[in-house]
Amino acid sequence: MLPASFYPVIIVVGAHPRAEEADRPLAYRVRSEIEMWKRRHEELLEVELGVMVCCDLWYMNDEALRRRPTICIGGPGVNALSAYLAQHLDERHQEADVLMQLDEDFTDLRVIIWGRDHEKTVHGVELFMDKFLDGYLRAVATQIEPSED
Numbered sequence: 001m002l003p004a005s006f007y008p009v010i011i012v013v014g015a016h017p018r019a020e021e022a023d024r025p026l027a028y029r030v031r032s033e034i035e036m037w038k039r040r041h042e043e044l045l046e047v048e049l050g051v052m053v054c055c056d057l058w059y060m061n062d063e064a065l066r067r068r069p070t071i072c073i074g075g076p077g078v079n080a081l082s083a084y085l086a087q088h089l090d091e092r093h094q095e096a097d098v099l100m101q102l103d104e105d106f107t108d109l110r111v112i113i114w115g116r117d118h119e120k121t122v123h124g125v126e127l128f129m130d131k132f133l134d135g136y137l138r139a140v141a142t143q144i145e146p147s148e149d
Helices: 017-041 056-060 080-085 118-131 133-142
Strands: 009-013 051-055 070-073 092-095 098-101 110-115
Touching: 009 017, 009 056, 017 051, 017 070, 017 118, 017 133, 051 056, 056 080, 070 080, 070 118, 080 110, 098 118, 110 118, 118 133
Parallel strands: 009 051, 009 070, 070 110
Antiparallel strands: 092 098, 098 110
């Protein structure tokens, strides 16, 4: 069990070889951006914001991880979590062969990002970081701890 003051953001990539090769490095870029954001805002944070990169199989089989804020990178063909969440998230942003599903109010802290090909997925991740990451992390930092029920 994670300490009550630890609110990790989980970045999920597929266990598929293509996802490991192409999407995992993108996940590490997002993790680096989150770490930089934390350093810029550390005096304002009242909680420790951790970040973990893991594969879809691990995430989907761990109930505690599934209750955490989640950024899912990669399409349904290589990421089982994307396939699942695409059926359950309503808000969609589509731009030039990039699909991003997220709640712009950040009540639901699950995000899916993928593109028609790797270059489009890269573009989608960059778009998310430029346009939504700050608001997303502010929402994560002020969320109520998920219940352990």
